[in-house]
Amino acid sequence: MNLKSLRVTCLILCLGALFVPAHARTVLHNNDPAAKEQYLVGMLQLALQKSGTDFTPKPLDEVLTEAKTISEVEAGSVDVYWGTATKENETRFTPIRIPLAKGLLGYRLFIIKKGEQHKFDHIENLHQLKLLSAGQGRTWGDTKILSNANIPLETSVKYENLFYMLEGGRFDYFPRAAHEPWSEISTYAKLDLTVEKHLMLVYPFAMYFYVNQANAELAEAIETGLETAISDGSFDAYFYSNPLIQSALNDSNLKSRKRIEIDNPFLPEATPLARQELWLDVAAIP
DSSP, X not given: OOHHHHHHHHHHHHHHHHOOOTTOEEEEXXXXXXXXXXXXXXXXXXXXXXXXXXXXXXXXXXXXXXHHHHHHHHHTSSOEEEEEOOHHHHHHSXXXXXXXXXXXXXXXXXXEETTOGGGTTTOOSHHHHTTSOEEXXXXXXXXXXXXXXXXXXXXXXXXXXXXXXXXXXXXXXXXXXXXXXXXXXXXXXXXXXXXXXXXXXXXXXXXXXXXXXXOHHHHHHHHHHHHHHHHHTHHHHXXXXXXXXXXXXXXXXXXXXXXXXXXXXXXXXXXXXXXXXXXXXXXXXX
């Protein structure tokens, strides 16, 4: 292809990407600029693209809190919400039961104070881990999971406070999903924090798309699109090529960490745990 043809082709592709058919139905969603939120925005775009429908994603003009997003989806003012797989969410919304991050949220690494790695070097099991205390958000879904495992906890209503509480010695470690700790340490670079090198806490944990219970057509479209993406390989291609996920898998070194597993009794019974293709296989990480 010559240079002129290449330019024409690029122009056509760019115009095509910007063009939205007049009959397209928009799907309003939150648009938090954080990388972990934009990963989910991209997954929604993929699902609707693969759905075979005229649904088109449209970001809101403002960033909503999770609580506000939930209330707006219930009211029908926003079309889709992504949140953790809980019995409460499944009661309030129609869930699309496909883990959007392949269960990576259930692989927890620890943010700790610099100079305190020695506290963790000889931990081999849950009993030993319980000799230390963890920090968590007071209302977070995973706080109940850790509490159910009898892991000592210190909690805070404000997420930001937990980093200062950790540095101040209020607790020993802050469990974070495998894709979260490095960016958070960078955000709070003035604090003396690092990532623990030896352990990971593991429990089944999923993030789903949810829609209003009255919007069965959209729920079916998202589910169809995700299933199509899983079947044709584009779901995994998006997951493994996303910079946030790539960085998490490269930096976290999950294969070499000591795995400490706990139960998640709050996971809905319909969670598709038996569908192995939906969940991260640490041994098969590229």
